[in-house]
Amino acid sequence: MLTTHNLTFSYSPTKHFQFPDIACANREALLILGQSGTGKTTLLHLLALLLTPTAGSVTINETDLTTLNAAQTAAFRAANMGIVYQKPHFVSSLSVMDNLLLANYLANKTEARDRARQLASQLGFADQLGKRPNQMSQGEQQRVSIARAVMNQPALILADEPTSSLDDENATRVIGLLRQQSEQIGASLVVVTHDQRLKDAFQNRVSLEK
Numbered sequence: 001m002l003t004t005h006n007l008t009f010s011y012s013p014t015k016h017f018q019f020p021d022i023a024c025a026n027r028e029a030l031l032i033l034g035q036s037g038t039g040k041t042t043l044l045h046l047l048a049l050l051l052t053p054t055a056g057s058v059t060i061n062e063t064d065l066t067t068l069n070a071a072q073t074a075a076f077r078a079a080n081m082g083i084v085y086q087k088p089h090f091v092s093s094l095s096v097m098d099n100l101l102l103a104n105y106l107a108n109k110t111e112a113r114d115r116a117r118q119l120a121s122q123l124g125f126a127d128q129l130g131k132r133p134n135q136m137s138q139g140e141q142q143r144v145s146i147a148r149a150v151m152n153q154p155a156l157i158l159a160d161e162p163t164s165s166l167d168d169e170n171a172t173r174v175i176g177l178l179r180q181q182s183e184q185i186g187a188s189l190v191v192v193t194h195d196q197r198l199k200d201a202f203q204n205r206v207s208l209e210k
């Protein structure tokens with residue numbers, strides 16, 4: 001369902017990336033491994049069309065995202081993708097519950113309070129829905145990020161270094177939660193990371209080289 005073809009991107013004439021073609025079938029999980037600076041975040045942002053490629057295509061469920069205008073891209077992203085960013089992006093003045101409901105609002109969907117409560121209880125932060133995100137630990141915020149990414153039951157979940165700052169136990173837990181959530185909603189899951197601990201959790205892997 002997700003395929004890329006000849007994706008290239010330039011930050012400047014000297015900072016140019018040519019990425020290997022990627023394919024991730026419906027309901028499959030793919031791990032993209034690379035050391036720091038190999039362009040993992042750049043690639044993830046290209047997959048979400050948060051960056052526009054210099055050349056090449058990103059196709060999701062037969063839609064070539066590079067043919068969409070900015071408004072269409074934003075609508076497609078909100079409806080079809082859940083993104084777990086490297087650093088959590090929350091609205092700090094809103095509660096955890098309202099940050100989750102924001103995902104509904106941005107996708108023009110009805111507020112799904114029951115789903116938010118159910119996810120919070122599955123992911124172990126049901127008692128913290130009234131808090132502000134910055135009153136939670138990093139590991140807890142990571143779990144809220146996962147919940148927010150799956151609020152709208154997207155077809156594709158993209159996760160950027162979801163375990164990099166976590167100890168072994170929490171890294172295993174977070175990757176298990178991502179796998180479990182994507183399986184529950186039938187989503188494809190793409191994780192980009194330098195974290196070699198995740199290798200064994202994924203059969204499908206692509207490596208980025210410097």
Ligand SMILES: Nc1ncnc2c1ncn2[C@@H]1O[C@H](COP(=O)(O)OP(=O)(O)OP(=O)(O)O)[C@@H](O)[C@H]1O
Pocket residue numbers: 011012015034035036037038039040041042043194
């Ligand atoms: N906005 C930008 N302008 C110019 N260069 C950038 C920009 N963002 C990233 N780069 C450069 O592109 C390269 C790849 O960055 P990117 O964040 O994609 O790597 P990464 O593999 O995710 O790294 P890390 O594991 O350290 O997060 C880096 O060398 C970085 O300096």
